[in-house]
Each structure stands twice: as structure tokens, then as C-alpha cells.
Amino acid sequence: MTVSLSPARGRIVGARGATGARVGRFVASNTLLIALVLLCLFFTTQSSRFLTTGNLTGITLQSAILLVIVVPMSLLLMSGDVDLSVGSVVGISAVVTGLAMTQWSVPPPIAVVLGVATGTVIGAVNGILIAFGRFSALIVTLGMLAGLRGLAEVIAPRPVYGFTPWFSTFGSGRSFGVPYLVMVAIVVVAIGAYVLGLRPAGKHIKAIGTNREAAFLSGVRVNAMSFWLFVGTGAAAGLGGVMIAARLNSAPATSAGVNLELDVLTAALLGGIAFTGGRGSIRGPVLGVLFLGVLQNGLTMMNVAPAWAVVAKGGALVGAAALDWMTRRTTSADT
Numbered sequence: 001m002t003v004s005l006s007p008a009r010g011r012i013v014g015a016r017g018a019t020g021a022r023v024g025r026f027v028a029s030n031t032l033l034i035a036l037v038l039l040c041l042f043f044t045t046q047s048s049r050f051l052t053t054g055n056l057t058g059i060t061l062q063s064a065i066l067l068v069i070v071v072p073m074s075l076l077l078m079s080g081d082v083d084l085s086v087g088s089v090v091g092i093s094a095v096v097t098g099l100a101m102t103q104w105s106v107p108p109p110i111a112v113v114l115g116v117a118t119g120t121v122i123g124a125v126n127g128i129l130i131a132f133g134r135f136s137a138l139i140v141t142l143g144m145l146a147g148l149r150g151l152a153e154v155i156a157p158r159p160v161y162g163f164t165p166w167f168s169t170f171g172s173g174r175s176f177g178v179p180y181l182v183m184v185a186i187v188v189v190a191i192g193a194y195v196l197g198l199r200p201a202g203k204h205i206k207a208i209g210t211n212r213e214a215a216f217l218s219g220v221r222v223n224a225m226s227f228w229l230f231v232g233t234g235a236a237a238g239l240g241g242v243m244i245a246a247r248l249n250s251a252p253a254t255s256a257g258v259n260l261e262l263d264v265l266t267a268a269l270l271g272g273i274a275f276t277g278g279r280g281s282i283r284g285p286v287l288g289v290l291f292l293g294v295l296q297n298g299l300t301m302m303n304v305a306p307a308w309a310v311v312a313k314g315g316a317l318v319g320a321a322a323l324d325w326m327t328r329r330t331t332s333a334d335t
Contacts, residue, residue, distance in 0.1 A: 032270055032287045036294065043298035050301060057179065063293035064185040065090075065240045065247070066263055067286065071192035072233040074268045074285045078196075079229055080209040080277030081137045083126060085144035086237040086264055090257030092152040093118045093241025098160030098251030101167065108167045115242040116235055122148065123234015127227035145261070152253035159252040163245070171246025181243050188236065193282045205229070209277020266317045267292055292316065 043050045069086050076083055097115030100106040106114065126144065129135045173180050196202040207215040208222055216222045240260075245251040269275060270291060271284025292313065299309045 032272070032284065032291060036287060036291050039291065039294050039298065043294065043301065046298070047301045050298065055297065055301075057177070059290070059293045059297050060182050060185075061179045061247075062297065063289045064179070064181040065243045066260070066267060066292070067185040067289045068188045068243065069233075069236050069240045069260070070264050070267045070271075070285045070289055071188050071282060072229070072236045073264050074271065074273050074280055074282065075192065075196065075205055076229045076233050077268055077273045077275060078209050078277055078280045079205050079226060080212065081130065081226060081229065082141065082265075082275070083123075083230060083233045083237075084138065084141040084261050085122070085126065085148060086233065086240075087257040087260035088145045088148035088152070089119045089122050089234060089237035090241040090244060090260055091253055091255075092122075092148045093238040094245040094251040094256040095152045095156040095160060095241075095253050097242050097245050098163065099156060101164060102160055102162050108164050111167075112242050115245070116238040119238020119241060120231060120235040123231040123237070124227075126234060127230030130230060131223045131226035149253075149258075152256075156251065156253045159250050160245075161250040163249055167246055168249050171243070171249060181247060184239070184243065188239075189282060189286060196282055201225075206278050206280075209274070209279070211278075262317075263292060263313070266313060270316060270319065 040050075049055055069090070073083060073086065093115045096118045097111050100111035100114050101108055122144065126137075126140055129140050130137045170180050175183070196205070204215065204220045204225055207218065207220055208225060212222055237257075241251075241257065244256050248256070267288035268280075268285045270288035271280070271286070273280035273285060295312055295316065296309060299312060
């Protein structure tokens with residue numbers, strides 16, 4: 001027996017199929033945003049204080065330092081490299097900033113410059129070894145992770161504190177209701193989006209991550225680009241060290257920036273950055289940082305033990321792998 005569809009019914013079925021495909025692509029490309037909204041709704045049902053202005057401002061303030069570092073790290077990951085030393089760079093930069101103000105009698109603005117410069121120099125060393133020396137990025141930055149933490153504890157075995165009011169205001173002050181640290185994070189996000197949006201630079205970063213040799217043969221200055229991405233990541237980590245010292249009004253070498261590299265990678269991978277390079281955006285990691293900030297804040301408001309918060313972050317990292325799988329499947333299906 002033969003079954004035939006009328007042309008009109010065929011068009012309706014085809015339209016429904018196309019609509020379903022569009023919805024599927026939208027969900028796949030906005031999974032993290034949908035998850036963030038659902039997470040906010042869940043915590044709203046658990047606490048009436050969650051959606052208050054003070055709490056939401058606290059989430060953005062808590063996320064500002066992570067956001068400053070995740071933006072250049074995302075660009076670095078897109079190029080196929082990674083920097084595991086950012087947590088320790090934050091720690092030693094915070095220590096240098098604190099010592100400059102309290103023991104070296106350096107004016108606070110110059111101390112801030114020294115803190116950022118510390119991270120910049122470390123990023124340059126990483127870049128020289130990895131981009132030009134062709135050392136393994138994992139091994140070099142893992143060595144820096146351990147060595148810089150030890151060095152920070154050697155030069156400041158006890159927490160550095162007693163900063164000037166100007167520096168403390170930078171860490172806790174606001175303008176028009178927006179914390180200064182959040183303003184710094186917004187500027188860094190804007191710079192990252194601008195760099196990635198530049199037609200030559202953004203394409204070159206992704207081209208290096210997709211195929212380094214092909215990018216080189218196409219005229220891309222591969223080594224120079226990789227070097228400057230490491231410098232930018234180090235400078236951002238140095239700025240993060242300054243920010244964490246200002247926020248805490250202290251620079252503890254043993255805890256400032258500890259395990260921060262895990263949070264940075266989790267946020268970037270949640271945001272759709274491919275660990276193997278070649279794919280990603282700035283919007284995704286920003287949403288990843290906000291997701292982690294909301295998760296941490298909500299669990300704290302629910303009086304969940306800190307150990308379970310770590311478990312939740314680990315689950316988020318596994319979820320990032322699932323998101324990457326979904327994105328790759330959707331992309332391959334479209335092509």
C-alpha cells in the first residue's frame with residue numbers, strides 16, 4: 001500500500017522540522033545561559049535575600065577578580081595554549097603590592113603598577129619559554145605554579161597588611177553604586193571582546209589554535225602572537241593580585257589565589273572554550289564566571305558545607321565537558 005503526503009501537509013511537516021532544528025540549535029548554543037537563569041530561579045525559591053540588590057552586587061564583586069583573569073585565559077586557550085600558573089601569579093603579585101606599600105615606602109599607585117608588572121614579567125618569561133623555546137606549556141606553567149607560590153611564602157611568610165586608605169577604598173569603594181573592582185572587570189571584558197572582534201587578531205588567535213602550522217604558512221606571526229597572549233594573561237593575573245589584596249585589605253601568600261586556576265579553567269570551559277583551541281567567544285566565559293559566582297553564593301546562603309561547594313565546582317567542570325560535546329555535535333550536524 002502506498003501512502004502519499006499532500007504538498008501542503010509536506011510543507012507543514014517540513015516547517016515543523018525546521019522549527020525544531022532551530023530550537024535545538026538555540027538551546028545547544030545557549031545552554032549555559034538557560035542553566036544560569038534556572039539556577040537563579042532555584043536559589044530565589046530557597047532564600048528571599050538572593051535577588052536583593054546587595055546580594056547581586058556581592059556576586060558581581062565576588063566574580064570580578066575571576067573575570068579579569070578568565071578573559072585573557074580564554075584567548076590563550078583559543079590559541080591552543082594554557083597557563084596553569086595564574087593562581088600563584090595572583091599570590092606573588094598581591095604580596096609584591098602589599099610589601100611595596102608597607103615596607104618599601106612606595107606610593108600606592110606605584111605599588112599597583114609594581115603588582116601588575118610582576119605578573120607581566122612572569123607572563124613574558126612563560127611566553128619566551130613556550131612560544132619561542134617551544135617548551136611544553138603544561139610543564140612550564142605547572143612549574144611556575146609551584147615555584148611562585150613557594151617564592152611568595154619565602155618573601156612574605158606572614159600576611160602583609162596595614163595598607164593605605166586609598167588602596168582600601170579601591171577594594172571596597174563604589175561609584176554610582178558600582179564597585180570599583182567590577183568597573184575594572186568590565187573594562188577588561190571590553191578589551192577582550194575588542195581584541196577577539198578585530199578581524200586580523202581574532203581570526204589569527206583561532207587559526208593558531210586550529211592548526212598552528214597552517215596559520216604560520218598563511219603568514220600569521222604565530223610565535224609573537226602566542227608570546228603576547230602569555231604576557232596578557234600574566235598581566236591580568238598581576239592585576240588580579242592587586243585586586244585581591246585591595247579587597248581583603250591583606251596579602252596572604254599562602255592563600256591568595258590558591259586553586260584559582262581551577263576556577264578560571266572551569267569558567268572558560270563552561271563558556272564553550274575548546275581546551276584544544278580554535279573555538280570560543282568572550283560571552284561564554286563571562287556567563288561561566290557568573291554561573292560559578294551564583295552557584296557559590298547560593299550554596300553559601302543555603303548554609304551548604306564548603307566541601308560540597310568544591311564538589312559542585314567539580315560537577316560544573318564535568319558539565320563543561322558535556323557542553324563541549326553538545327556544541328561539537330550541533331556544529332557537525334549543521335555542516
